[in-house]
Amino acid sequence: xxxxxxxxxxxxxxxxxxxxxxxxxxxxxxxxxxxxxxxxxxxxxxxxxxxxxxxxxxxxxxxxxxxxxxxxxxxxxxxxxx
Numbered sequence: 198x199x200x201x202x203x204x205x206x207x208x209x210x211x212x213x214x215x216x217x218x219x220x221x222x223x224x225x226x227x228x229x230x231x232x233x234x235x236x237x238x239x240x241x242x243x244x245x246x247x248x249x250x251x252x253x254x255x256x257x258x259x260x261x262x263x264x265x266x267x268x269x270x271x272x273x274x275x276x277x278x279x
Contacts, residue, residue: 207242214238 201210218231227235 201238203241205242207239210238210242211235 199213199216201213214235218227
């Protein structure tokens with residue numbers, strides 16, 4: 198099994214991490230340690246904005262969909278939650 202590598206792509210690292218946890222686990226079955234590890238791995242992985250396969254427009258659309266529950270195409274600075 199591949200090891201998680203700090204600085205690698207976040208999605209690649211999460212795939213490796215979930216392989217350790219077991220793919221058949223539900224989110225509600227994860228332990229506090231497993232959830233903390235997931236957040237930690239995401240924080241220390243390559244930023245998704247630096248990955249060439251994701252455009253700013255696509256990331257903005259996801260942010261609006263899941264944070265603001267809107268389907269707009271672009272996001273303004275004042276829409277950001279941080």
